[in-house]
Amino acid sequence: MERFVRGLPKTELHIHIEGTLEARMMFDLARRNGVALPYGSVEEVEAAYAFADLQSFLDIYYQSAAVLRTEEDFADLMSAYLARAVDDGVRHAEVFFDPQTHTERGVDIGTVIRGFVSAQDDAAPDITSTLILCFLRHLPAEAAVDTLEAARPHLRHIQGVGLDSGEKGNPPELFAEPYRLAVEAGLIPVAHAGEEGPAGYIRSALDVLGARRVDHGVRAWDDPELVERLARERVPLTMCPLSNQRLQVFPDLGLHPLKRFMDAGVLVTVNSDDPAYFGGYVGDNYLAIAEALELTRADMVRLARNSVEASFLPEDRKATLQDEISAYVRSHPASL
Numbered sequence: 001m002e003r004f005v006r007g008l009p010k011t012e013l014h015i016h017i018e019g020t021l022e023a024r025m026m027f028d029l030a031r032r033n034g035v036a037l038p039y040g041s042v043e044e045v046e047a048a049y050a051f052a053d054l055q056s057f058l059d060i061y062y063q064s065a066a067v068l069r070t071e072e073d074f075a076d077l078m079s080a081y082l083a084r085a086v087d088d089g090v091r092h093a094e095v096f097f098d099p100q101t102h103t104e105r106g107v108d109i110g111t112v113i114r115g116f117v118s119a120q121d122d123a124a125p126d127i128t129s130t131l132i133l134c135f136l137r138h139l140p141a142e143a144a145v146d147t148l149e150a151a152r153p154h155l156r157h158i159q160g161v162g163l164d165s166g167e168k169g170n171p172p173e174l175f176a177e178p179y180r181l182a183v184e185a186g187l188i189p190v191a192h193a194g195e196e197g198p199a200g201y202i203r204s205a206l207d208v209l210g211a212r213r214v215d216h217g218v219r220a221w222d223d224p225e226l227v228e229r230l231a232r233e234r235v236p237l238t239m240c241p242l243s244n245q246r247l248q249v250f251p252d253l254g255l256h257p258l259k260r261f262m263d264a265g266v267l268v269t270v271n272s273d274d275p276a277y278f279g280g281y282v283g284d285n286y287l288a289i290a291e292a293l294e295l296t297r298a299d300m301v302r303l304a305r306n307s308v309e310a311s312f313l314p315e316d317r318k319a320t321l322q323d324e325i326s327a328y329v330r331s332h333p334a335s336l
């Protein structure tokens with residue numbers, strides 16, 4: 001199963017580039033930029049990654065991002081992620097970034113975007129990728145509008161707009177205005193909803209923000225009518241099993257609802273969220289949920305096909321990737 005999953009062509013649709021900062025690179029960049037870190041060793045870092053909930057993770061995640069300062073740093077971060085994704089069979093990635101995490105520290109948004117784009121250009125065509133600009137929901141909507149304005153000169157490099165950070169008490173509807181402006185500027189709306197927050201946040205992500213995909217969305221399971229709607233309207237959910245486990249959303253992966261959503265006809269995908277913090281890249285997430293829920297090879301193929309369908313790729317590239325999956329399955333007959 002492991003070899004089959006690693007080679008299976010797929011896309012990745014829920015990946016925060018800041019969440020791919022491995023401890024090793026964090027130390028290297030800290031040295032390169034003269035930034036002090038609260039850790040003395042990789043072992044100390046790993047010990048700090050015992051998270052009680054989303055917020056306890058975010059506190060460390062935003063702090064660690066302080067080592068990223070120059071265009072070269074952002075390029076190195078993106079290059080390292082794309083290389084690892086290629087090893088996991090990822091043919092296309094739609095990558096979240098959090099401009100406010102960097103602009104609040106005085107880093108110019110152009111530095112951030114130019115770094116990412118140079119690495120993305122270098123990695124293509126082995127892996128193609130796009131950027132999704134995320135608003136931090138613990139900050140006010142006015143700050144999100146300012147972020148969009150700062151990004152305007154770079155919008156040709158940005159495909160979508162997203163919403164992340166602490167969910168509880170920060171419902172999607174607070175961001176109606178920045179989303180309206182972002183969509184008017186041509187960005188495709190997605191949003192994190194129903195990770196720690198209630199199913200109602202998923203409804204407002206759809207109805208108020210017009211989200212075309214919901215990131216996580218696991219709490220939809222509490223609302224059977226919403227599950228039916230997600231299935232009927234083919235709204236993709238970008239799920240992240242190891243993230244849910246490490247942030248105590250589903251500490252026992254055996255209780256994760258991913259397969260129940262699949263059986264209900266929902267377009268579920270598997271992704272890694274913040275792999276440097278949660279113990280695995282996208283292939284590891286496929287394998288972890290397969291083991292926990294006793295998923296089959298056919299389920300793995302379904303999840304890979306879903307990842308292509310749920311992407312924002314043009315229809316002709318989607319068809320090419322679906323054909324690639326068919327050819328891969330044919331050339332890897334199941335050993336019974």
Ligand code: HPA
Pocket residue numbers: 016019054164165166167192195243273274
């Ligand atoms: N949820 C919300 N914000 C985030 C996450 C997440 O899983 N990862 C990075 N920022």
Ligand code: ZN
Pocket residue numbers: 014016164192215273
């Ligand atoms: Zn996320």
